[in-house]
Amino acid sequence: MTPPAIHVEQLAKQYRLGEGVSAHRTLGERLYGLAGSAYNRLVKRQGAQTSTKRDTFWAIRGVSFQAEPGKVLGVIGRNGAGKSTLLKILSRITEPTAGRATIRGRVGSLLEVGTGFHPELTGRENVYLNAAILGMQRREVASKFGDIVAFAELEKFIDTPVKRYSSGMYVRLAFAVAAHLEPEVLLIDEVLAVGDAGFQQRCLGRMHEIAEGGRTVLFVSHDMGAVARLCDRVMLMDGGRVVTITDPQDAIDQYLRLVADWRRDPSGVFTGPLAQDVRFFDLTVNGVDNNDPRIIRPDQPITLRVVGEAQRAIPDYRTTFSVYRDGVRLLTQHDAPVPTDLPAGRFEATAGLPALLLRPGRYSVGVGGYRDGMREYLWGADLIDFTVTEQWSADYDPINLGLINLPGHGSRITGSRRDALTTADTGSCAA
């Protein structure tokens, strides 16, 4: 029997709270910290102990599994389940706190597409840069350069600085580099969320080829369709632990039950003083709930709808919807222009985004409600997500870079027509 390509034993990673956000300290804080701990040691021994315990959490704990060579192992789970931490440890970006992992073969990791891409550099220069960052030798890149550019279909733009690329072109080029990595073990995190459907299809095909060629793939994704099609086995994680490793359909079913859980037990999901009084369930994006992929064409308007239940009558209340991208709150809309009285019982709240507003990408939705000038509220983040695809048109131009889309265009007046206009204007003035 061949040894496993990836063998993970009791892997664990502990973070300090706030680490990964802004764990760097200023010198002053460090000095205060030293003084503080010295004080604690001298004066109140136990106090120091409990404070260190409170300030840490386990991102993953006791994770053990094996991945067979030549197979695609999917990793799924809710946000915060520990998937990304696991990938970071396996790709040696961060060190485990305990446990060990053994990997046979060269490791290539793709935690985002286009790592290190520099906007000022051309596509060509970025291919070499990105490939070197991913661990390829210059000679290897040179020999595959033609294939990479052809895969990305960017022959004409390869000497253009990537700051002029659309997000789709950018992703295509970046993925093309990654697709030509030839490690024995490939670790992939959620990278296909952007990009048009056709390109996604080709990427999945390429990943399949990679696995067919005897290489091992570890594939983290929220896209259950891709997971079902691509993976031989799927590992479901939750709360930093492995829930199960089984065949894809079974794991996906369990995952969907887990995801749907917030409707049955919203206590952990919704926070705030109103969380006892208002319950939400059945959040949908254009009528599609968490069980099915929510893929939206840019020319479709988007309707967010949630069914809620008020345990008691709540005066001066309104429901809040927020749309996030990469953790940035893009916009907020309410179900009423001003807070109004909400009677006890079921209600339905909606918010609507016009078509052609959002650029391609993955968006996440938070829902909550408030009354009495925000003093009483409830809030649940990351309840559902949706993806806006790339379908270019005159009102949705790939070169209209930015966070949001503005349909339409300005105007241009040139040469003789401009003179004609000016004289005509003067003429009309004189008359």
Added chain:
Amino acid sequence: MSSISTTTDQALPVTVIQRSRGLGRLGVGALWGYRDLLAILAMRDIKVRYKQAALGVAWAIIQPIAMAAILFLFFGKLMGLDAQVAPTPYLVFVLAGVLPWTLFESAVTASSGSIVASAGIVRKVYFPRLIVPLAATGAPLIDYGIGMLVMLVAMLVLGVTLTGQALLVPLMLISLMIGVLGVGILMSAVTVAYRDFRHVLPFLLRLLFFLTPVIYPVTILPEAYRWLLALNPVGGTIAALRSAILGTPIVYSDWMISTCIGLAALFAGLWYFQRAERRFADIV
């Protein structure tokens, strides 16, 4: 960070990932495997720097000339330092000091912010982190090379000839690079953990600038205190380098003191860096 055992199984390298204990290893061998990345990152910095500038690479020539011209006017002429260094023209004298100092200052500044500036890569890909501060010294080195050419032209024009002492220049450049890399590597790791070094460093460098015989000759100090100027990782080396180029007497003891301090900084830097690097991805 993690150990790569040399045993192979059907010619496959085996990577064992676990918590590193004790001193760990910097992996100089791994560094060699990533030499292409080092070159490409250094090239990226150079390209990006000159891509948007209208004058492009000409800046590398204009800067030392402008700097030397200003120093020549203020310190050479107005404050009369050119009399102190005669018969060497003050312009050449100051260039020979300002160029290596600028290499030190800009390389240390660039290295210091390099890990934070590369957070996007550090958080997403594994490679020996030491590559980052090393690559940051690439652009200052190129500038130094160009500046040296400018200086050689100035020497030719002003009739200063090289002597046999110039043969020592390569050795001194090695000394200089030891100091540059030592302080640079140390600062790069320190800045990740303590961001206020970004504000402290320019101040320290300014202080060190005046404690280094760059714009003035060592001889303006009373003989008994001159050794103080060697008490910095590049001071004695810069003075020696200038003497070697201009054919004035080299103070070997100062050069050696600076080199030793530079070596100490290099070892301290490498030690602190490998200790800090395993947490870079978590805190950067």
